[in-house]
Amino acid sequence: MLFAAGMSLLDTIDGCFMNFAYGWAFAHPVRKVFYNITVTGLSVAVALVIGVIELLGLLAEKLDVRSGPLAWSAGVDLNYVGYGIVVLFVVTWVVALGVYRFARIEQRWTHKR
DSSP states (O other): OHHHHHHHHHHHHHHHHHHHHHHHHTTSHHHHHHHHHHHHHHHHHHHHHHHHHHHHHHHHHHTTOOSSHHHHHHTOOHHHHHHHHHHHHHHHHHHHHHHHHHTTHHHHHSOOO
16 A cells, blocks of 8 residues: 555656656757757666666676676666666756756757747
């Protein structure tokens, strides 16, 4: 019951955040492009991190490696990687927001009439 309540709360918070993000992004074409580039780049980075960790773990298992960097990477706890990914999401959004605001992306990329 507690798990279901927690998931409901987090899904509601996520829905509110995504509603805000989509509303912000789709208000102007430049924002939409910036948002899509940021989300796509972040998705690619996360997929690469998880893929490399899984590939190295599989390689270490098949080669029966018990020590060294390959064995260490095979022993990485994916729960901690998940925490790192959450931090990566937060850092990416803070940096993207800072770049967008301080580089004045919208003013520089908007067509002047």
